[in-house]
Amino acid sequence: MAENYKTYTAFAGLRRIASGALPAVAEATKTVLDKGESAPVIVLDDETCRVIEIDFRGTIEDVLERLEKPATSHAGKSEPRGPGRPKLGVVAREVTLLPRHWEWLNAQPGGASVALRKLVEDARRGSESKDRVRQAQESLYRFMSTLAGNEAGFEDAARALFAGDRTLFAALIRLWPKDLRAHAEKLADGAFAQEPSPATART
Structure with missing residues (x-):
């Protein structure tokens, strides 16, 4: 499974309709709705379990076409970057520390920025x-x-x-x-x- 492959699950009331990629789940849900499903229908992002809003008006083709628009509307555009070292994706932010903290950081190999990044990465791996x-x-x-x-x-x-x-x-x-x-x-x-x-x- 690809790292960024996201899955979704649709429910009609307490009955599961389908799970999988969003287009497939949307199509299965639309089919159920067109058959007159009376229970409330929701689609959940499997990773966060947040409800995904889908416009089910029109035909199945209409629904799938609307799903594709957000994914293609920003094609070819790069996100603007703030100050820092853009090639590395580094962004400058304000950090407030006590003088003794700055003294210790500045004494580390590479200076304060490198030391802070190492500390954050170590903390991330540990937790x-x-x-x-x-x-x-x-x-x-x-x-x-x-x-x-x-x-x-x-x-x-x-x-x-x-x-x-x-x-x-x-x-x-x-x-x-x-x-x-x-x-x-x-x-x-x-x-x-x-x-x-x-x-x-x-x-």
Whole structure:
């Protein structure tokens, strides 16, 4: 899978319509809507679990054409860069430190800028795993809040999520509607930083 490949999931009420690339999900959702689907339909970004707004008016071709416009409207244009070293993507920002901090930074090989970049990169590498789990937890909670807020055990499941108790979380969502539970279990693989759940491993 390409690094920047994004996937989306559409739900009609608590029933999953489709998952995958946005055009395919939009087409499947449009087909369901044209058949008279009465339940509320939403499309979620699988990474963030934020709702994606799609204009489903007109034909399937109309819908897909509108999806393509944002991607092509800025083709060939580069983002403006601020001051700094443009070729490296370096951007100048104000940093406020105490005099002793500046003294230490300026004494480092390469000066303050190089030392700060090294410190930031070291901190990023050290917290990368925790940051991924935190972001996955926030995405899973966003999904739960959007679609499972009225389900039994929602609040306890949310507490188990942020407490890192995957066993309790799985038990609390066990009686949720099938598609809702399956998607929550899929998202849980990143939110608990443990081995995949048996249910997800079988899919």
